[in-house]
Amino acid sequence: MARARPEPVQVVKQRRDAALSALVEGVPYVRFLGIDFDRRGDELTGVLHFSEKLIGNPMLPAIHGGVTAAFLEVTSIISLSWVYLWPDIESGALDLSEVTPLTMPRLPKTIGFTVDYLRTGLPRDAYARATVTRQGRRYASVRAEAWQDNRDKLFAQGSGHFLMPPAVSVADD
Amino acid sequence: MSEKTELAQQFIHALPHARELGLKITRLGAGYAEMTMPYDERLVGDPQTGVLHGGAVSTVIDTCCGTAVMSHPDARGITATIDLRIEYMRAATPGQSIVARATCHHITRNVAFVEATAVDDDTEVPVARASGSFTVGEA
Numbered sequence: 001m002a003r004a005r006p007e008p009v010q011v012v013k014q015r016r017d018a019a020l021s022a023l024v025e026g027v028p029y030v031r032f033l034g035i036d037f038d039r040r041g042d043e044l045t046g047v048l049h050f051s052e053k054l055i056g057n058p059m060l061p062a063i064h065g066g067v068t069a070a071f072l073e074v075t076s077i078i079s080l081s082w083v084y085l086w087p088d089i090e091s092g093a094l095d096l097s098e099v100t101p102l103t104m105p106r107l108p109k110t111i112g113f114t115v116d117y118l119r120t121g122l123p124r125d126a127y128a129r130a131t132v133t134r135q136g137r138r139y140a141s142v143r144a145e146a147w148q149d150n151r152d153k154l155f156a157q158g159s160g161h162f163l164m165p166p167a168v169s170v171a172d173d
Numbered sequence: 174m175s176e177k178t179e180l181a182q183q184f185i186h187a188l189p190h191a192r193e194l195g196l197k198i199t200r201l202g203a204g205y206a207e208m209t210m211p212y213d214e215r216l217v218g219d220p221q222t223g224v225l226h227g228g229a230v231s232t233v234i235d236t237c238c239g240t241a242v243m244s245h246p247d248a249r250g251i252t253a254t255i256d257l258r259i260e261y262m263r264a265a266t267p268g269q270s271i272v273a274r275a276t277c278h279h280i281t282r283n284v285a286f287v288e289a290t291a292v293d294d295d296t297e298v299p300v301a302r303a304s305g306s307f308t309v310g311e312a
Binding site: 026027028029030031032033052053054055056057058059062064065066067069070071073074101102104106107109110111112113114115116117120 | 191214216229233239
């Protein structure tokens with residue numbers, strides 16, 4: 001039997017980008033901080049676009065530690081949601097192209113989050129990636145790293161535990 | 174409001190992000206600070222319920238902890254967070270202000286240790302609990 005023809009590239013991109021923007025743009029606080037996400041296949045990179053209102057210490061100046069913590073937490077939640085929703089987005093079981101902020105899927109809830117501050121957050125854009133280290137039916141664990149000019153020089157790292165939304169179709173390991 | 178609290182409030186007001194969130198120092202003691210953050214729709218994390226995002230709660234806690242460190246008699250100058258761990262115990266009730274209280278319970282030449290809680294109108298069960306360490310003197 002012939003293999004099904006791969007979908008046209010623009011169909012794949014449109015579906016994935018619509019799903020990602022539905023998850024990200026529905027959250028007022030994510031817009032307030034100026035965070036969006038770059039996507040390469042299923043890999044996400046959070047981008048914190050610098051603005052003056054993010055400054056915590058005007059003398060240095062430096063990004064507020066709370067903003068850094070929030071950036072890592074937002075990147076963790078979106079990346080975790082992306083990982084667990086991905087199979088349903090790809091299969092077509094979940095269509096996020098028409099959702100509004102009021103009908104978007106429930107996101108995981110943070111149980112606890114720890115942030116290590118390694119360097120001053122400079123007044124420029126910052127980037128972050130998160131890795132889901134354990135994903136279960138009820139709980140998930142995520143690590144995240146944030147950097148600015150140099151990928152190898154992290155300015156902050158974080159790790160957290162999350163409560164998954166009810167009725168996700170993922171088996172606990 | 175005491176003169177010291179007012180001076181500290183002026184300092185906080187000079188921090189752009191703290192000003193943006195409307196953070197206010199409501200009490201200040203030796204190694205103790207209380208800070209409020211008014212409810213703001215821009216800070217919502219769940220559009221379906223209007224519950225504030227954890228990141229905003231982290232920010233008021235972090236700022237409050239730093240203020241508690243700087244108000245400690247043995248502190249020298251400004252401080253920076255080394256690490257901060259936050260437990261989110263329940264959702265903050267939409268429409269209510271967050272009140273953070275932080276205590277610097279130990280300070281050395283180089284490091285200050287801080288614990289904090291955040292509540293809304295219901296002061297029985299905290300919204301969040303936190304502990305962290307902060308720099309002392311030159312960051």
